[in-house]
Amino acid sequence: MASLATRPIALTFPCQGLGGRTPGLQFQCTNKKMVPRKCARKAGSTKICAKFELKPPPYPMDALEPHMSRETLEYHWGKHHRAYVENLNKQIVGTELDGMSLGDIVIVSYNNGDMLPAFNNAAQAWNHEFFWESMKPSGGGKPSGELLQLIERDFGSFEKFLQEFKSAAATQFGSGWAWLAYKANRLNVDNAVNPLPSEEDKKLVVVKSPNAVNPLVWDYFPLLTIDVWEHAYYLDFQNRRPDYISIFMDKLVSWEAVSRRLEIAKALLVEREKEEERKKREEEDDETADDEAVKMYVESDGDDPEND
Ligand SMILES: [Fe+2]
16 A cells, blocks of 8 residues: 555545645634644654544534433443544554544545554544534525525425435445535546546535545545434434434534535635646646757757767
């Protein structure tokens, strides 16, 4: 396997619990990275990094009642999410992953589907923070503005989108997640490099993923997720996963958060395309400069009197 340090890392979101990288971009975000990871070097070149911290949901533990109970939040966030973060911190100490943002650790440790040991804890830490921020008290209803327009464009209607999302969440066999994502990827599911996406590629999609996998590893921009691990709903709904999914969509989704994420995704994509164009122009300029240098050398060599 190639050194992790030499592998390309995809661009991920800067905020809303995404914990990603934003070269050259600054966004006004209500939620910052999962944790600032300030690294320092001491004498003897020991690298010291701040650990990832367990970020609480952006509302009190009982704020989602009666749709999601305090008890569920206390177990789900306080025990399950906490364990992912604590285990991740133990796993990455002294590895090449130490010091990376959470989003980058997810992508790098996915390792083309041949996952490194840290992947599950990193992705679950990322997914849960994203999940908490996908909900709000008195949520649900219908989105508006550009998000609604894109949903209607890409799914036919909001009702058809709801049907597709609920179906994905209900049919994910075993543990996993369902997602609404903005697909403008330049990677395929094997993380192979593809050409830049065309306009036709830029659309909303519903996908489901097993266990800890999330759409970052396919270079999609996640916009909304629902956790369909049993631990997410068993205390409130027992085995009635479809009821949990319906309540999530009808009463809990924060469409404002989803709209913000869409806005950020599109801005990041524009920035990424500009960066790609800039690199392409630089490469072309370098090639032109090399050609000119060769031409000048040949011409000057031809003028050398010693060669006459
Ligand atoms: Fe969970």
